[in-house]
Amino acid sequence: MAETADLATLPTKELHDRAVKLAARRGDIKFLWELLKAIPGAEVAAGNQGEGEVDIWNTAALLDDYFHAGEGEVGEALRPMYLDYLNKHA
Known part of the structure; x- marks a missing residue:
């Protein structure tokens, strides 16, 4: 364990990649879902107010954000x- x-x-970016890969390997849907739910709030925290609001309703944008969430x-x-x-978990 690290x-x-x-x-x-x-x-x-490395933390994101490691965490997502580990969760996928473990079949940890709960973590991946929590990450998806956290992205809109992170968008707002990053100053992207409009992004956070749109992503709640736009699944395609949310999935794109998921891949770039690091x-x-x-x-x-x-x-x-x-x-x-x-x-x-590592």
């Missing part, structure tokens, strides 16, 4: 979620 300090030094300010807003998941 140490918490080691994980904290990784770029957010990038930019949205990724940074979700970073604690990735760290928490990897620390618990």
Whole structure:
């Protein structure tokens, strides 16, 4: 298992990729669903108010956001979620 300090030094995109890959490998639908639900709030936290509101109603946009949820300010807003998941399950 990776140490918490080691994980904290990784770029957010790497945390996203590791957490999503681990959840998929474990069949952890709950984490993946929680991530999907957290993306609109992360969009708002990143200053993308309109994106957060639209994504709740637009599944295609939400899935696109899911694949890019490790990038930019949205990724940074979700970073604690990735760290928490990897620390618990890696």
